[in-house]
Amino acid sequence: MDSQQITAKAPGLFRNRFIQTIIMSNVLLQIGIWVRNFAILLYVAEKTSKDPYAISLISVVEFAPIFLFSFIGGTFADRWKPKRTMIWCDVLSAVSVFAVLLTIHYGSWYSVYFVTFISAILSQFSQPSGMRLFKQHVPEEQMQQGMALFQSLMAIFLVLGPMLGTYVYTNLGLETSIAFMGFIFLLSALVLVRLPKDQDEPRAEAGKGQFRKELVEGFRYVWQSQVLRALGLAFILAGLAVGAAQALNLFIVTEKLGKTEQFLQYLLMVNGAAMLLGGGIVAAFSKRVAPQLLLAIGMLISAICTVIVGYSTSVPVTLAAQFVNGFAFPCIHIGISTMILKWSHESIVGRVNGVLNPMFMGMMVVSMSFAGVLKGAFPLEAIFTVAGCLFMVGAMTMLPIMKHKSPVNEPASLPVQESHA
Structure with missing residues (x-):
């Protein structure tokens, strides 16, 4: 169909x-x-x-x-x-x-x-x-x-x-x-x-060689697409930034705001409530905005808010920054998911997701693992500034592909042809 x-x-x-x-x-x-x-x-x-x-x-x-x-x-x-x-x-x-x-x-x-x-x-x-x-x-x-x-x-x-x-x-x-x-x-x-009932699709015979071929095809498909390559880079940068910020939020609460560890739950609740509100608003207006622009906006706002959180010693300012950050996060999530769907042929969307998703999670776990070492060597302000810069660079990776339009569903084995406005 x-x-x-x-x-x-x-x-x-x-x-x-x-x-x-x-x-x-x-x-x-x-x-x-x-x-x-x-x-x-x-x-x-x-x-x-x-x-x-x-x-x-x-x-x-x-x-x-x-x-x-x-x-x-x-x-x-x-x-x-x-x-x-x-x-x-x-x-x-x-x-x-x-x-x-x-x-x-x-x-x-x-x-x-x-x-x-x-x-x-x-x-x-x-x-x-x-x-x-x-x-x-x-x-x-x-x-x-x-x-x-x-x-x-x-x-x-x-x-x-x-x-x-x-x-x-x-x-x-x-x-x-x-x-x-x-x-x-x-x-x-x-x-x-x-x-709905699964569609009957001709599938290649299962086998070790065929499986390896299909696995490699997923990596090749991502590499051949300028949009998916840019998205992969954005995944890596966002993962590094998110991991460091999440791992050190507890120190923001105790050292920058002078509160007990229990206060962290209020930061998370404010962030979650803002995500709910932001998701609803993005759902209402998302048809009018290209997913690349949506992702860039979300990462740009996250860059600014992350730096503010790193420097702020005021509870209202930090909560406000967390709220705005949570409000913008749906732009990142929705932009990424929509780009994967629009720039991946139906027959290969699972592999594209399998290639890109570990980039974010892997970099997030890496930065979380090193967060303690970074905390011992650098002040919180410096770490959160670098995290903000990573978000900023991630937003900039969208600029070269901002006017690309999603391709027609060509066969997955062919190189991805992307149209420009």
């Missing part, structure tokens, strides 16, 4: 069956993920007397699969039928949760890490499959608005998720929280049955 046929009979965004179904599934998954995250965090902190290594290991098992499985998951997502893949990923996540629950019940408390690890692995197959379906079932003129809708959903749970997760764990305990997560995954799989 080509994009003109889709556009001709496209319903409104909220009347689109795919959008309705995927939103219902995402709401359920967000509930399950936040309950999981806080149940495991609070349980491990309680079990280990807040041992920093044990707590940091939670982040390791959450992010490690992105490096290990993102390329592989994206390649298989392009091979397999996306609806079936997403349903099976949710079912297998539920099965793994109940298996881990049995081991926890019989005394192996450390197996809680596997709940996050297995779920994170499966998400590397499910998420690019969802991107493929988005490419198939959402017309191009609605893609940016659709991404803004999902950004708003994420922002809602950034505000409500910690409260929900804490409430469930505090009142129901670990085992019930884990079981609740398993049932949520099963319910999500049931909801995904409503997705």
